[in-house]
Amino acid sequence: MSTTTFDIPSSVHCDTAELLARVHAIGKGVLAVHAGSVDSEGRFPAESIQALREAELLSAYVPTEFGGMGLDVAQTAKVCEALGHYCGSSAMIYAMHCIQVACLVHHAQHSEFFRDYLRQLVDEQLLIASATTEIGTGGDLLSSVCSVQVEGDRFTLTKKAPVISYGEYADDVLITCRRHADAPAGDQVLVLARRGSFTMEPLSTWDTLGFRGTCSSGFTLTSEGPIDHIVPAPFAEILSQTMHPYSHVVWGSLWTGIAADAVHRARSYVQAEARKTPGEVPISAVRLAETDLLLQEMRNNVRALAHEYREILGADGGDSMHGFGFSIRTNNVKVSCSQRIVEIVGRALLICGISGYRNDSKFSLGRHLRDAYGCALMVNNDRITKLNATMLLAHREGL
Amino acid sequence: MTSSTLTGPVEMDAIKEIVLEQIGRTIDRDSLQEQSDLYSLGLTSLATVGLMLAIEERFDIEFPESMLGRATFRSISSIAECIGKLSN
Structure with a gap:
């Protein structure tokens, strides 16, 4: 690792077979039951995500020292595969959430705020969405138009995101943006916007062929918060x-x-x-x-x-x-x-x-x-x- | 040949020209110093490929896989240092 601390979950003693049996039971009992209406109505699979919350699967990749399951990436992938059998949209939402969790687990653990946040994520089974793409960048994740504005110990940030999957239903959102107003498009940071401190104005709807339950509509997202919500790593x-x-x-x-x-x-x-x-x-x-x-x-x-x-x-x-x-x-x-x-x-x-x-x-x-x-x-x-x-x-x- | 001769003014200028040529659109010529962080000036990992190929052609070298990282292409001086190592 070259410039910043990089953390991975410590090894875990988890009975994967037993866990996967539980995941399949949730899949059969909940995801499969609602997959049809989630798809036909293009609605958020609330029952599925609630079931995953109750099984504490939203903190599957959070290390055990913070109270999470401490699964490694291959084990988490097996959970995603199991969910995929029953409802593609639910599995996709779960996978996207796990990606956000992994970004914080790997790159933000040396921040006191994010260590506390990981504990809170475990306790409250917070669902994290992602706002990476932006209108005006042509789908390039490595460039941003918007920038985070810091004043004193607070930030403000507004982003026009053509897609924020399950944005309306997430607790928090991780947003990419330029590091400051004069930074080049590629000098980006990741900022955590907490529920209650952001607003979303609809830009587009999500009426698609498939993965209809991911509800990946576009929004103009306006957020503010303390500067320790900015992930320290580039x-x-x-x-x-x-x-x-x-x-x-x-x-x-x-x-x-x-x-x-x-x-x-x-x-x-x-x-x-x-x-x-x-x-x-x-x-x-x-x-x-x-x-x-x-x-x-x-x-x-x-x-x-x-x-x-x-x-x-x-x-x-x-x-x-x-x-x-x-x-x-x-x-x-x-x-x-x-x-x-x-x-x-x-x-x-x-x-x-x-x-x-x-x-x-x-x-x-x-x-x-x-x-x-x-x-x-x-x-x-x-x-x-x-x-x-x-x-x-x-x-x-x-x- | 020592690395100090390799990282002399001629080589530094040659590297600077290549950097400007490859990513000049996003870099202000006057603000580009030997120690400037090229990534914070807008160098992307993909633009690094063009930069790398142009440097290989100009200095008749081939970067090994182990050198194909951000550390190598971070600045004109870090590029010069790697050229020095590969030329020896």
């Missing part, structure tokens, strides 16, 4: 060491969960077919075998990245992320998973046939398919591939 460092790799690990994992549920529905369909003609393997079973192979590749790809990231965090606190190799691999996993999910759900739909095409069948795949098409668009694959093309010009290792 945002460029937070992005490269945490936000970028952590996002693609948890996103890829929950997308794998969505794909796995599609395969699960296809498998149930094939098994029902097979029962009608005992002794014969239906043609759809061959399609299922091909689809299962893709799912395994997708899952293993994202798990490999999760494990590599966990090892890097454990070994040197992020130093190995300074070359381009890890960033390139992270981007590859994102692009690959976002393509695989469409392919897998599409194949599952072929297997289930008209039963999967219907909206009123237990084999329905409409929501999965609509969610799947969003994955290539959230941080657009074209942008990511162009970044990789640039980084490959400088990449020196065969890895």
Whole structure:
């Protein structure tokens, strides 16, 4: 680690199997029950998030010394994957929250305020949203138009954000902005705006094909607060060491969960077919075998990245992320998973046939398919591939 | 050749020209000193790639992966120091 303290959760003794069983129980009992109405009404999955709060899962990645579960990134990713089986929007909200928590756990622990905040997050199971994109930056996370204004020991900050997922329902929001009024676009910091000290004026609505329950409307966000709410580390460092790799690990994992549920529905369909003609393997079973192979590749790809990231965090606190190799691999996993999910759900739909095409069948795949098409668009694959093309010009290792 | 000769005025000027060429749009020429923090002057990690390739071409060197970090490209003097190490 080069310039600031970098903290990772200490090792944890957590029975992952027992935890995942609980997560699946919440998924079946709550997320799956409401997934249909969350999707059709494009509403916030309040019941799901409440259930995750009650299970104290909003502090899953907070280290045990602050009262959290102290899961590592690979364990958190498994929770996201499990949730993805039941409701893509709920899983997406949970994953995005975990990314914000990871940014604070890794980069803000040396601030007294943020240590207290992590304890409060555990006690009150606070939900954190993110305002990174901004009108006027063309989707580039590494540049901001707005800047934080400091006067005495208070700050004020106004940002026009085209997207703040679950912004209306979050307790707090982490906002990127320029460090001060004269700072260049790329000299950014991350500022925590607390509920009660910010207002949001709607800029746009969120009526989309998929991930409808994330309620990712746009807002002009106006906030103020004490200056210790400004995360001390430069945002460029937070992005490269945490936000970028952590996002693609948890996103890829929950997308794998969505794909796995599609395969699960296809498998149930094939098994029902097979029962009608005992002794014969239906043609759809061959399609299922091909689809299962893709799912395994997708899952293993994202798990490999999760494990590599966990090892890097454990070994040197992020130093190995300074070359381009890890960033390139992270981007590859994102692009690959976002393509695989469409392919897998599409194949599952072929297997289930008209039963999967219907909206009123237990084999329905409409929501999965609509969610799947969003994955290539959230941080657009074209942008990511162009970044990789640039980084490959400088990449020196065969890895 | 010692690193002090490599980081002499000619090399420093050459590096400065390359920096201005690659990221000049966001950097004020007069405010660019040898110790200036290029990242706080607006250098992005992606612009670093162009900067790196131009320096490799000009000084006939190749940065190893281990040097491809913010520490190397933080300032004109840190770039000069790395050029010195690679030329020896």
